[in-house]
Amino acid sequence: MGRIVYIGRESQHLGKTAFKILANLKNFGINRMLTRHEFDKFPEPSFHIVKKVETYMDPELKYGTIWCETVIRGKRLPGIRPLKIGFKPDFRLIPRDEEVEFIRGYKIENLGDNINILPKSYTVPPLMQEYMKRHFNRLQLKNDYIKSDNDQFKIPFVYRNHKDDRKEDADLFWIANRIAKDDFEKPTVSFDGKYYFNEEYKKSMSDQSN
Known part of the structure; x- marks a missing residue:
């Protein structure tokens, strides 16, 4: 028997494309719940509730647009947002009788209910x-600099305007975050010694844009 050698990076996807699942459901699965294998790593529930489907009906049922309520x-x-990664073979359908159990009684909050406060400046x-x-x-x-205390030794943070990225979810950053009104307002997001966002915060924001 010959030896089998696998070449390349192991796929992180496990499941079917969203369109392959929805094509077998009534009304293309409107109001049904989809989740992804990638979401299994989170302790909190993550899922999409299908609201509208437009598929190109290609032979492999990979391409089109799905509008979902996303958690x-x-x-x-916020809103009904397009899901443009439906072609990835990483989706699975949650049966109707398991939807409540899937949420596990977790209280779903709206993004922006608890806004992160970003620091306005840092001291040199x-x-x-x-x-x-x-x-x-x-x-x-x-003398001029002594009068204003340490204000002259503070450098304002410059945050990239994510609206310039022209991405579908570019607005999410400023829905979930705001800059402190002044230096006396205590930020809720900490920075490390190199003045970068801490790893946990960066990871959570990255997960929300995917």
Whole structure:
């Protein structure tokens, strides 16, 4: 017997395309619940409720557009949103008599009910502060900077405008987040020493855009 050698990266998908599932259901599965194998890693329920289907009826039933009410990690995304990854073989249908059990009594919240507060600015490192103080002293501007306390040593965060990405879910970032009104408002999102978002927060935002 010959030896079998698998080449390439192992697929992360396990299931059928969304269109293959919906083509076998009445009315293309309107109001039925779909989930993905990728969602199984989350403790919170994640699923799509089908609201409208347009398929190209290609031989492999891979392509088209599905409009869904989407819940990701227990957060309901606003509106009925197009699901453009229906061609990925990663979907499975939740039977009607198992839908309540699938949610597991988890309280579904709307995205944006608990908005994350992002920091408005950060203080420059101590060595840079000392350099700036000496520099301003040489320019005979020392008194002006003492009056405003440490404000002169704070650098505002610049957040990328995700609307410029021209993606379907580009609006989700500013639905779930806002910038602190001033430096006295305590942020709910922490940064590490390199001034990047912490890993847990980055992962949660990435999951919501997929």
